[in-house]
Amino acid sequence: DGLNARAVAAGKKYFGTEISTIVMADSSANAIAKNSQDFGQYTCENEMKFDALEPSRGTFSYTSADKIVAQAQANGQIMRCHNLVWHSQVPSWVTNGKFDNATLISIMKNHIANVVGHYKGKCYAWDVVNEALNEDGSYRTSGSIWGSTIGPAFIPIAFAAAAAADPTAKLYYNDYNCDKPGSKATGAQNLIKMVKQYGAPIHGFGMQGHMTAGQVGSASQYVTNMRAFANLGVEVAFTELDISTPSSSPNFAQQATDYATIVSACKQVSACVGITTWGFTDKYTWISNSYPLIWDTSLQKKAAYNAILNAW
Ligand code: XIL
Numbered sequence: 001d002g003l004n005a006r007a008v009a010a011g012k013k014y015f016g017t018e019i020s021t022i023v024m025a026d027s028s029a030n031a032i033a034k035n036s037q038d039f040g041q042y043t044c045e046n047e048m049k050f051d052a053l054e055p056s057r058g059t060f061s062y063t064s065a066d067k068i069v070a071q072a073q074a075n076g077q078i079m080r081c082h083n084l085v086w087h088s089q090v091p092s093w094v095t096n097g098k099f100d101n102a103t104l105i106s107i108m109k110n111h112i113a114n115v116v117g118h119y120k121g122k123c124y125a126w127d128v129v130n131e132a133l134n135e136d137g138s139y140r141t142s143g144s145i146w147g148s149t150i151g152p153a154f155i156p157i158a159f160a161a162a163a164a165a166d167p168t169a170k171l172y173y174n175d176y177n178c179d180k181p182g183s184k185a186t187g188a189q190n191l192i193k194m195v196k197q198y199g200a201p202i203h204g205f206g207m208q209g210h211m212t213a214g215q216v217g218s219a220s221q222y223v224t225n226m227r228a229f230a231n232l233g234v235e236v237a238f239t240e241l242d243i244s245t246p247s248s249s250p251n252f253a254q255q256a257t258d259y260a261t262i263v264s265a266c267k268q269v270s271a272c273v274g275i276t277t278w279g280f281t282d283k284y285t286w287i288s289n290s291y292p293l294i295w296d297t298s299l300q301k302k303a304a305y306n307a308i309l310n311a312w
Contacts, residue, residue: 001037001309002035002037002038002309003015003037003038003039003294003305003308003309003312004016004036004037004038004039004040004041005037005038006308006309006312007040007274007275007312008040009312010267010312011270012266012267012272012273012274012275012312013040013041013078013124013273013274014039014040014041014077014078014124014273014274014276015038015039015040015041015274015275015276015308015312016039016040016041016042016043016077016078016080016274016275016276016277017033017039017041017042017043017276017277017279017280018042018043018044018045018240018276018277018278018279019033019042019043019044019045019068019071019279020044020045020046020047020068020284021047021064021067021068022045022284023279023281023284024067024068024071026283026284028299029281029283029284029299032280032281032295032299033071033280034071034075036075036076036077038280039077039280040076040077040078040274041072041077041078041079041080041124041274041276042068042071042072042077042078042079042080043079043080043081043082043239043240043276044065044068044081044082045278045279045286046089047064047065047068048065048081048082048083048115049082049083049086049089050084050085050086050089050090050091050094050111051089051090051091052064052065052089053065053111053115054091054111054114054115055091056091056093057093057107058110060114060115060118062118069119069122073122078124079119079122079123079124080123080124080125080126080127080237080239080276081119081122081123081125081126081127081169082126082127082130082174082239083126083127083128083129083130083174084111084112084115084116084126084127084128084129084130084158084162085108085112085128085129085130085146085154085158086129086130086131087131087132087140087143087144087145087146087147088131090145094107094145095145099149100149101149101150104145104146104149104150105150105154105157108146108150108154108157108158108161109157109161112128112158112161112162112165113161113164113165115165116161116162116165116166116169117165117166119166120165120166120169121166121168123166123169124169124170125169125170125171125172125203125204125237126162126166126169126170126171126172127172127173127174127206127239128158128159128162128171128172128173128202129154129155129158129159129173129174130174130175131174131175131176132144132146132147132152132155132173132175132191133175133178133184133187133188133191134184134187135177135183135184136183136184136187137183137184137185137186137187137188137190138187139151139152139191152194153198155173155191155194155195156194156195156198156199156200157200159171159195159200159201159202160198160199160200160201163200163201170203170204170235171201171202171203171204172202172203172204172205172206172237172239173188173191173192173195173202173204173205173206174205174206174208174239174240175188175206175207175208176208176209176210176240178205178207178208178225179207179208179209179211179222179225179238180217180221180222180225181221181224181225181228185225185228188205188229189228189229189232192205192229192232192234193232202234203234203235204234204235204236204237204273205229205234205235205236205237206236206237206238206239206240207225207226207236207237207238207239208238208239208240208241208278209238209239209240209241209242209262209275210240210241210242210244210278210287211241211242211243211244211258211262212243212244212245213243213244213245213251213254213255213258214245214251214254214258216243216257216258216261216262217261218261219261219262219264219265219268220265222261222262222265222266223265223268223269226265226266226269226271226272227269227271229271230269230270230271234271235271235272235273236269236271236272236273237272237273237274237275237276238262238266238272238274238275238276239276240276240277240278241259241262241275241276241277241278242277242278242279242285242287242292242293243255243258243259243262243292243304244287244290244291244292245290245291245292246289246290246291247282247289247290247291248289250291252291252302252303252304253303255291255292255302255303255304256302256303256304256306256307257307259294259304259307259308259311260307260308260310260311261311262275263275263308263311263312264311267311267312277293277294278292278293279293280293280294280295281293281294281295281296281297281299282295282296282297282302283295283296283297283298283299294308
């Protein structure tokens with residue numbers, strides 16, 4: 001029994017976690033991550049990002065990411081692979097290279113062909129494009145080398161390149177603040193339609209799900225939102241769920257209720273294939289001064305654990 005076992009019993013593909021080689025080096029934490037009853041899926045925290053995999057032009061560095069994939073395979077856990085094209089964690093040889101449109105497209109396509117080819121058959125899903133939208137639903141240009149140089153056309157070009165390199169991986173668009181209906185969620189729906197209009201495949205929408213305890217609200221708004229995406233013919237998943245509560249005055253009961261709300265929403269929507277949390281222990285979280293996860297800093301289960309278990 002466990003978080004993943006319950007998700008699978010409810011008809012989902014997985015309950016999973018983000019993991020890093022830092023967590024893997026902590027044997028007590030890693031013992032939790034290796035338990036496939038709780039986690040049926042991994043996402044690399046940073047190890048598959050552009051700067052990690054292609055630190056200099058044409059030189060690929062797979063050692064750290066491969067360690068995570070090997071541990072997943074040894075424990076029968078699937079991979080969500082994250083990510084191919086994002087404005088952040090891009091190496092300076094790309095951002096400072098002053099490449100023209102055609103050259104930058106070829107750099108992007110070459111990166112995708114190499115990386116997706118390296119992991120061909122090993123990724124259940126790829127986050128092909130990450131965070132390409134502004135809050136109002138328009139395409140991000142400011143601060144994005146891809147959006148400012150190539151324009152929104154980089155998006156369908158990236159999906160087509162990923163499909164060519166691994167025809168069986170589910171290809172996702174992934175973003176934050178799109179968990180509830182609103183202008184950014186509508187923008188993501190428009191992005192999905194645009195990719196299809198270009199004739200490129202897109203199979204999934206990832207709701208990152210970085211949330212705050214007490215502000216999660218009711219399940220129905222997430223259900224409504226997921227169904228709007230499902231109506232476009234894509235599956236959906238919560239891909240980076242964490243629910244912040246301040247470490248100075250945490251409210252773990254509220255946090256547990258909020259985790260259960262998201263699980264309940266996913267359970268109600270057949271197109272929701274699974275939930276990934278952005279880490280599992282407050283000992284290792286990207287959010288400072290917060291205790292957003294399911295195991296505490298001493299690696300003990302919090303109230304959220306049983307709340308999630310019982311919500312499936
Ligand atoms: C975060 C990592 O957790 C940090 O270690 C890193 O410094 C910055 O990126 N959206 C995403 C993830 O898609 O890749 C981000 O991960 C969190 C926000």
